[in-house]
Amino acid sequence: METGVQQAQISENKFQEEQFLIGEAHDGWRLDMCVAALVPSISRSTAQKLIEADRVLVDGRKRARGYRVAAGMTVRVSIPEAPAKRELTPSAGELNIIYEDDDILALNKRPGLVVHPGAGNQSGTLVNQLIASGRTFSTLGGPDRPGLVHRLDKETSGVILIAKSNAVHEGLARQFKDRQVDKKYLAVVLGPSIADHGEIVSDFGRRPGDRRQFTGKVSSNRKAITRYETLARTSLVALVVAQPLTGRTHQIRVHLSELGHPIIGDRVYGRAYPRPGSRPESEAASLRQMTRHALHAWSVAFTHPITGQRLEITAPLPRDFKHLITTVFPGMLHLCS
Template identity: 40%
Template sequence: MNQERIYRVQAQEAGQRLDLFLASKDEERSRSQFKKWIEAGRVQVNARTVKPRYLVQAGDEVLLRVPQPQGPEITPEPIPLDILYEDEHILVVNKAPGVVVHPGAGHASGTLVHGLLNHCSRLASQGSPLRPGIVHRLDRETSGVLLVAKSDPAYLRLIELFKEHRVRKRYLAWVYGRPRPEKGEIRTLIGRHPKDRKRMAVVDRNGKEAVTQWRVVTSWHDQVSLLEVRILTGRTHQIRVHCHYLGHPLLGDPTYGGGRRRARSLAHPRIRHLVLTQVQRTLLHAHRLELEHPISGIPMAWEAPEPEDFLSLRQALEAVIRHP
C-alpha cells in the first residue's frame, strides 16, 4: 500500500534536480532514497516518469508514491511514563532525555511509542504504522513536553494546528557565551547541510522558513547562559541550528559545535570544569506547550519542570558566583 504525496514546484524552487527537490520536502529521508524511488517509477512529474537528474520547473506537479514500511508489529513494552495530561483524545507526557520517540533504524524497541502502546488501549491510526499518534517529535536527548493523539479526529486536527502555527512551544536551552542583544528573533531558511546529509543548516535556498525567538534568562560570567526559546516553526533541529548560526551552540551538542572541544575553550576554569564533568547530553528542554484542544477547542497549556541535570548545573554555577 502506498501513500501518495503531491507537490507543486514554486518559482524559487525551479532548476533543482528532482531528487534534491524531493529531499528538501522531506527532512527524514536522504537524496539517495528519493533517487531509488524515482528510478523505481514511484515518482511522476506532470504524469510522466522522469530520471533523478530531471530539473524541475515552476508549475510542475510532482507525484510521489511512498511505500508503507514493512515489518513486525510494535510490541508494547512497560516503559515508565511521566504523564502530564490524558483524556480520550490526547495524551501529554514529559519525555525523559535519552528516550527515542518512535521505532526506526537502530531503535526497534524501547521507544516512547512502545511505552505508550503498553499504557493506552489505542493510539491514532493515522500516519505511519511505526509512529501511531505521533504529531510532533523531540530529539532523543531533548526532554520535556510531548503531545500524542489517541483518536484519529484528534490526530487530523492537531496536524492542522501545527501546520497553521497555532501550537505555541517554549524551550529552555543552555548555550555557550551570552547572546547580544539579550532577546531577539532569527528568521532564516533551514535545509539539509550541503556536505553532511545527516545535519541541517541555515541555507540561502531550497530550505524551509524557520523562525526562532530567544531571551537570556541568566548568564554566568558570559561563559554560559540559560535561554528561554520560542519557536514559531517546527523544523528539524531548529533551535540547535539557529543557536549554532548565532555563535552560541548548545552545551553538549557536538553535532552543532557545542561538544567538549568548545567546552575546553571556556576561559573561566571552574565553569569549564563544571561543563566538562556535568554535561552529559544536549541541554535542551521542551518546557511549555500551548494550544486549543483538538476536539473541544478549549485553550490548554502544559509545563514540564526543569530536569535534574538542568537544576544541578544551575546550582553548581550559582555556587561559583557566590564563591568565585
C-alpha cells in the same frame, strides 16, 4: 522502453492504499523523498515509479516527483505488494504522563530516549512504550509513528504530544502548520554576550557535504524562525528561552549555534563546553557534567481540537538540567519547582 517495463510491473502488483498527513518535519520536501520517508518499505526509486504510474496523489491530485509538499497536505500512496505490517514490539518503561484526557496524551520525554523506531532502534523507543500501554492512537503518522504529531531529538527532554485519534491528530497538525502552537524551550548556551532578546530568520536545509546535519546558511524554500529571550547570564554561559515559530529538524540547535552561541553539550553544532582553563573553574566543571545537549521542551500551548479549550502544558526539568540550574544559575531556582 525501460520506463514502460517498470510501469507494467507496477501495474501487475496488488496494492494497499495508505494515507498520510504531512507534518512540519516533511514540509518543503520533494514528493519522491517524502513518500520514501513515509513508507519505510519502499525506496526512493520505487517511490518515483509509483508517482509516474499515478499511484501517488497529493490532496487528490497527481503531482510530479519533484513537487514540493507542504505541511497540512494529504498524500495517498498505493503501496505495491504490501507485506504484512511489522508488529511493533511493546517495551516496558515509564511514560511520565503530565497530562491526559480522552483525546490527548502529553508526556515528559526523558533525555536519551529515541521517539520512534528507525535504523538501529527497532525497540526501546517511546513508540514501543506507547504500544505497551494498551492505548489506542492515531494512525496518520504511519505504522511506525502511532499518535506522533511532532517529535523531539533523542537528547532533548520535555513535552511531547500524542494524539489518540485521527481527528485529533489532524486538528493538532493544522495548528502546528498555522503556527498556532506556542512552544518554549529552555537552553543553556555558550557565551554571555547573547542579546537580551532577538529573532533569527533564515532559509533552512541539509548541510552540503553532510546530510545528517542542517544549516540556516543555504538557499532553500524552507524558512525557519526562532525567537529567543535571555533569562540569566554568567561569565561563561547564558540561560535562554527559545520559541521556534517553525518546526525544522534541529532548528533551535542550528540557529543558536550559527548565532555564535551553541548549546552546552551539543557535539554536533558547535563547541560543546567552555575551553580548557576557562574560569571560574567550578562553573566550567559543572557545565562539563552535562553529558547531552542542554535543551528542554519546557512548555506547549495549543487549542484542544475537541473541546476548544486553550491548554498550556509544562514539563518539569529532568535531574541533569535541574543540577545545571542549581549550580550555574542559583538565581533561577524557581524554574526547578
